[in-house]
Amino acid sequence: MSKKAKTTPKEELPPGSLLKDIKGVEWEIQNIIGSGGFGYVYCGTKHKCRTKTEYAIKTENMESGPLFVERMFYLKNVKEEDVKKWVTIKKLKELPLPKFHGFGSTIHNGNKYRFIVIEKFDKDLEAFLQTVSDSLLLGAVINIVRQIVDALEFIHECGYVHWDIKCQNIFIGKKPKNNHVYLGDFGMVTKYKTEDVKPDKKCANNGTLNYIAIDGHLGMHTRRGDLESLMYNGLEWLKLKLPWKNLTLPKTIKSKNEMKDAILTAEPNKKIYDFNNVPNCYFEAMRLIYNLEPAEKPDYTLLKKLLKQYKTEKLR
Secondary structure: OOHHHHHOOOOOOOOOOEEEEOOOOEEEEEEEEEEOOOOEEEEEEEOOOOOOOEEEEEEEEOOOOHHHHHHHHHHHHOOHHHHHHHHHHHOOOOOOOOOEEEEEEEEEOOEEEEEEEEEOOOEEHHHHHOOOOHHHHHHHHHHHHHHHHHHHHHHHHOOEEOOOOOHHHEEEOOOOOOOOEEEOOOOOOEEOOOOOOOOOHHHOOOOOHHHOOHHHHHOOOOHHHHHHHHHHHHHHHOOOOOOOOOOOHHHHHHHHHHHHHHHHHOOOOOOOOOOOOOOHHHHHHHHHHHOOOOOOOOOHHHHHHHHHOHHHHOOO
16 A cells, blocks of 8 residues: 555545544544545534534544554643643643543444544634734734743653644634644654764655754754744744745755854844844844754743843834
């Protein structure tokens, strides 16, 4: 069977289908709300539950793998007691990750599928940014980036890197939490090394080309790589065009290295490229990330502190 055949969903599950998880809870499929190479995402409800709270039910063919990886990440690392402890220690309002509600497998027309049930959101970051006015954009983007730093710190503390940061994997909270964001989709999470980090061609260039960190192009899974990828995203969220947009892979890698050199060698307060609406503190944060060693633990608190300085820069 080809790789494509393994990851392409065989069929849609019809509305009204009941999926029983390993705890015996039944989840009722409502309608499709998304799809990808792994399979379909459905809106669903808990069967015979009066509240009719909506959940996201992600499915994939049993021969596939991303959803298995995501399921294991939730089960091993996002335990309720551990999350509560982390939120208290870090003085957060909440952990910016979707809540996990269950998992299991089902058979439909002779085909076997695995599924997970997670918190459902109304929109992703891409849709949200289209509603933000230019006058509010900078503050909104910095707020989002800082929250994703919180999400990444937790993921990194668990021993993993996310490795697929993009607006389609970031979700906006429902009222009254519509200024909260949540980093989801853990189908590419990978264990990182804390020593002897070396390039590996077999792992190179995995992810979405525009946002792959320089380490990712080398096949090195690093914490600094996740943060670098986040900062690329942030530039695009500010309605800027990344210099390597639509370039070939070799030219993209060259362009990313050129940006790194430009930021590391720039004089204080010097604008990078034509990014005039990007505050200096943003490039300071990128410089902090670029200066990390491959296995070095980032200073997440300092990173967030730097980014918050945009407020004082605006007053100059």
